[in-house]
Amino acid sequence: MATGALLLACALLAGVAVAQRVVTVQSGPLIRTEGSHVTIWCNVTGYKEGVEQDFEWSMYLPSVPDREIRIVSTAQPNYAYAVYAQRVNSKEINVERLSGDSAVLHITKVQAKDQGLFECYTPNTDGRYLGSYSARTNLTVIADSLTVAAPAQTLSKVEGDTLQLTCEVSRTTLQHTHLSVGWYLRSPEDAAAPPQELVTLSRDFVLRSGGLYRQRMAAGDLRLDKTSATSYRLTIHKLQPVDQGLLYCQAAEWIQDPDGSWFAMTRKQSDKTQLRIQPTESKLRVQKTNQSLSYLEDSRVRINCSIASQTSQDSQHAVLWYVRRATGSEADELLLRIEKSGAFEYGAYADEERLRRRVQAERLSPRLYVLTLNRAENSDSGTYYCLVEEWLSDPDGAWYRLSRESSGFTQVLVRQPEVRLQVEELEANVTVEESSSIRLGCSIPSQSSRDSRFSVSWYVERSDDDDDEDDVDQLSDEERGRECVFSIGHDAVFGNGNCSPREEAGPNSRLQFERMTSDQYSLTIQGARPTDAGRYYCHVEEWLLNPRNAWYRLATNNSGFTIVNVLQQVSTLKSVVCSTDALFYFVFFYPFPIFGALLIALLFVRYKSRSNSKSQEGKNGAPLLWIKEPHLSYSPTCLDPPALSLHPGSVD
Incomplete structure (x- = not known):
């Protein structure tokens, strides 16, 4: 029993220990120079999970250690006292939240009156108080005594000369601090570009060099020497054109904080030295012939870039191809760049205009470069030129650019x-009978290209009969009642032209399309109707394939009118009788059996009467007349009426 109670008590104590809130602030004292940017971090742990913590910063002056001066809070916008309110509102003092339980206090320009004890307080969010809710650190503000001095001057040197510059760096700080001193170069061509580090003596007394100057420092052509307690001398042997620009010295004063990290309390720059370097006289000359070239689409465009002379037989060249769009862009666009090593890279313009597959650069000889545009298109029109850079190698094998020159302009027009x-614009007048065929032709005697394809459509214009022909010509397409009769696209798909016909193509269609040759088309309308009368013409669209394998319409044209008149059939007895089978049989078939029966009956009666008279006539010696059976012939068609013929018999 006692053992169980002991275990329970230990568990409760462990739970309490885990749940205790702990606030941690950056260890002090923090020593900072007046005017520098001060940061103090603050973290909190041991709180209820899922609740974002707030941070309140206050400070206590050394002269009044018990009076709290509120500075800034993440929860209360008007937390600051009047002495800090203006600096908080202007964001000179602010809190940066790193996470839900971590924040950093920023004082962008610390003042001497900010020296004191800083407290980070985190309001309770757990419903009960357990643990620590604040932590403090001491901030000491000292005067900024760092000085960096170098004369502001302008120097002119010749390529290959030696340059020496001296910078004086000192400070009177009582605390133990370190200095770092370095020389930097800012390019005169791009003031917005970051400065290039030449050589720096770090706070750990290690020399380092940046970028292209590392090799020159290793070769002994770049040095930084500390000639006295405060003097630092920069030496550059064998000056090159790339060394031209603004040179200045920059120093920083470092102090080590109680946590072991180093902090740059202040950085300062010296006045700048304007360095001009006269390069070796360049003999680079690029041919500057201006010319205008005109090409058809899908042609191959070739532009030459010829180097007439160069400074040395060891010179190497980098060639940049530019284009100035015909529409007038703000800047010339870089197509591609050929490095002196032979490697090349495309410019952004080549990627945007999808020129990678069509543009080609060649080096036909050490002084002749060619730009080729395959399958040129209209958007390639513009002014092209090359920019040649001449590069030479110094005695240590480092390459530097001696000069650059552009070629003449080549005006390219791709049309x-x-x-x-x-x-064919000949007009015709055709009259056909109803139910016959209407044949409409469409002839293309001339086309723009042998690769052209055509979309052909037939239209009909219908107007009132009482309208004069001159008035019809003056009407618009809508007023004329233009109707699409048939259409075939340039891709040989029916109905894929520039209109949609009412009557769809199919096995039961009255329309019959035929392409006799590449420039001869015909449309036949079978079973002509009176409603088919009108003014017919064909509409032709000429299509071509552009270099990007997309079809585009080049031109359109219309043929002359074919005026079609359809004669209606007149109703006659023959046409009425032949119009239906029932009426035909009633007129030409059914009467014949009836007529035959009546005729037989009539002959039979007559035969009887003559038989009686024969006996009497025979007795009297009179001859008898015999009648054969009548021969009845008729036609099953409507062309001939039935015929009845009687043939005489023989006299016995």
């Missing part, structure tokens, strides 16, 4: 084929 589409 679409000349429109030569013609459609």
Whole structure:
């Protein structure tokens, strides 16, 4: 029993220990120079999970250690006292939240009056108080005594000369601090570009160099020497054109905080030295012939870039190809760059205009470069030129650019084929009978390209009969009642032209389309109807394939009118009788049996009467007349009426 109670008590104590809130602040004292940017971090642990913590910063002056001066809070916007309110509102003092339980206090320009004890307080969010809710650190603000001095001057040197510059760096800080001193170069061509580090003596007394100058420092052409307690001398042997620009010295004063990290309390720069370097006289000359070239789409465009002379036989060249769009862009666009090593890279313009597959650069000889545009298109029109850079190697094997020069301008015009589409414009007047066929032709005697394809459509215009022909010509398409009769696209798909016909193509269609040759088309309307009368014409669209394998319409043209008149059939007795089978049989078939029966009956009666008279006539010696059976012939068609013929018999 006692053992169980002991275990329970230990568990409760362990739970209490785990649940205790702990606030941690950056260890002090923190020593900072006046005017520097001060940061103090603060973390909290042991709180109820899932609740974001707030942070309140206050400070206590050394002269009044018991009076709290509120500075800034993440929860209360008007938390600061009047002495800090203006600096908080201007964001000179602010709190940066790193996470739900971590924040950093920023004082962008610390002042001497900010020296004191800083407290980070986190309001309770657990419903009960257990653990610590605040932590403090001491901030000491000292005067900024760092000085960096170098004369502001302008120097002119010749390529290959030696340059020496001296920088004086000192400070009077009582605390133990370290200095770092370095020389930097800012390019005169791009003021917005970050400065390039030449050589730096770090706070750990280690020399380092950046970028292209590392190799020159290893070769002994770049040095940084501490000639006295405060003097630092930069030496550059064998000056190159790339060394031209603004040179200055920059120093930083470092102090080590109680947590072991180093902090740069202040950084300062010296005045700048304007360095101009006269390069070795360049003999680079690029041919500057201006010319204008005109091409048809899908042609191959070739532009030459010829180097007439160079400074040395060991010179190497980098060639950049530019284009100035015909529409007038703000800056010339880089197509591609050929490095002196032979490698090349495309410019952003080549990627945007999808030129990678069509543009080609060649080096035909050490002084002749060629740009080729395959399958040129209209958007390639513009002004092209090359920019040549001449590079030389110094005695240590480092390459530097000696000079650059551009070529003449080549005006390139890429045009679409000349429109030569013609459609036969002869007019015709055709009269056909109802139920016969209407044949409409469409002839294309001239086309713009041998690769052209055509979309052909037939239209009919219908107007009132009482309208004069001159008035019809003056009407618009809508007023004329233009209707699409048939259409076939350039892809040989029916109904895929520039209109949608009412009567769809199919096995039961009255329309019959035929393409006799590549420039001869015909449309036949079978079973002509009176409603088919009108003014017919064909509409031709000429299509070509552009270099991007997309079809585009080059031109359109219309043929002359074919005026079609349809004669209606007149109703006659013959047409009425032949119109239905029932009426035909009633007129030409059923009467014959009846007529035959009546005729037989009539002959039989007559035969009887003559038999009686024969006996009497025979007695008297009179001859008898015999009648054969009548021969009845008729036609099953409507062309001939039935015929009845009587043939005489023989006299016995």
